[in-house]
Amino acid sequence: MEKNNTGKYLKYAIGEIILVVIGILIALGINNWNENRKNKRLEKVVLNNIFENLAIDSVQFNYYQNQYKQIDKLHLDLYKFGLKNKIVDSISEPALIRRSLYFKQLIDSDFKENLYTINNTKIKEALISYIRSINDMENVYWIELAPLINDRLKPYLAEQELYNTQNWFELKKRTFKGYTFNEINGKNLIDKNKFLELAKTKKFQQMLFEINVKWSDFYTRVETVIEENYDLRNLIKTELKNY
Template identity: 80%
Template sequence: MIKFFRHIRKSLLEQNKMGKYFKYAIGEIILVVIGILIALGINNWNENRKSKLVERDVLNNIYENLGVDSTQFNYYNNQYKQIDKLHLDLYKYGMKNETIDLISEPILIRRSLYFKLLINSDFKENLYTINNQKIKKELVSYIGSINDMETIYWIELVPLINDRLKPYLAEQELYNAENWFELRKRTIQSDTFEEITGKNIIDKDKLLALAKTKKFQQILFEVNAKWSDFFTRLKTVIEENNDLRMLIKSELKNY
């Protein structure tokens, strides 16, 4: 092909047809430019296609992770409701002298969650591979809400339980060491309390008696308020998780 064009240029020069030669040269340049533009267009199309495929895989991965997060949120939600019920029962019994027929597991008074960090560095890095602005905006909001929830939990709630409530319970001799050491599996990080059913680590009678004291009710108030603060943020995270999953599922149809 190159020899063909070279032959035409040589022929025009030999015939001294400079006007036609320049017109031809310009036309040849235009063809070359068009060829380059077409090649660049094809290359850009390929790159965009590859980028779309990568983004689709990232979104699928995020969608699956959001489902795992949702399961964990259900666990948090159930735990909060049990803990809040125990707090309310202790308040009613201690401050309002109401009769409590049955309180939930006393161990819940010192309970903290088996809490797993949800947003890791890989998750944040994947954010930069997403070009879909609708999804990106919702993801940024979701990450912010997760961070708010985790801040309340780790910075405010856990220190209050570990540094104030647990030492106070030990000081008041509420722990039943015999029941603890007789457990087959000494762990309270399970999603259920099967290991401790019937073997209360916290003495229920002493706990009810302690509920009559003002100092315990003050600590109970602080702990419950922080749990409530955590739960408020948890509800926001659950809502954003559901919305984000629906959005990603819808947008994936366009990839």
């Protein structure tokens, strides 16, 4: 200071500060790079899991489609025979009239938490829409359709004594595992002759109308879900190419 070296000391101090700041910035940059790399790895894992679960879900939705077509054909045959007096050569297994579906979607509310790990806005929006469509589909089934089948149709068939109790208890396998319907060859659980006679009554036809409307509504929701499932898988597949 006595030799007027103040300027040199200030320059030295400022230089030291700049070096410290640069060091901190480099450290922060490296830390951010590591965090981004970790987030990318996590995002890739999440997207792969979602893609695989979407593929599995699509199989189940195709099964719903197939079940609906069989049930709708049975409804149409019963309508033709009951109200149009048309001769029906053969009808599907009558037990399909009381068919219930088994729901086990892998894409559900748990995936909402993983939205924060996905950066692609289109995938986020598509996933939110997809989950909403699944909820709509399930609501139609559980709130509107299932009560008609379980609370009205099934008890009504029992009251009319349509069930072949002996055929049921003589089956080697009396369980319906998962969502796979086991065809019961030669063992009709519902008496076909009584069933066709019941189809001629106004009460049954009114019930058939209401149930078919709800099945059709459900099927419309299934088609929407299948379309969104397909589009979402394509979005994710394209995004995964960037990793």
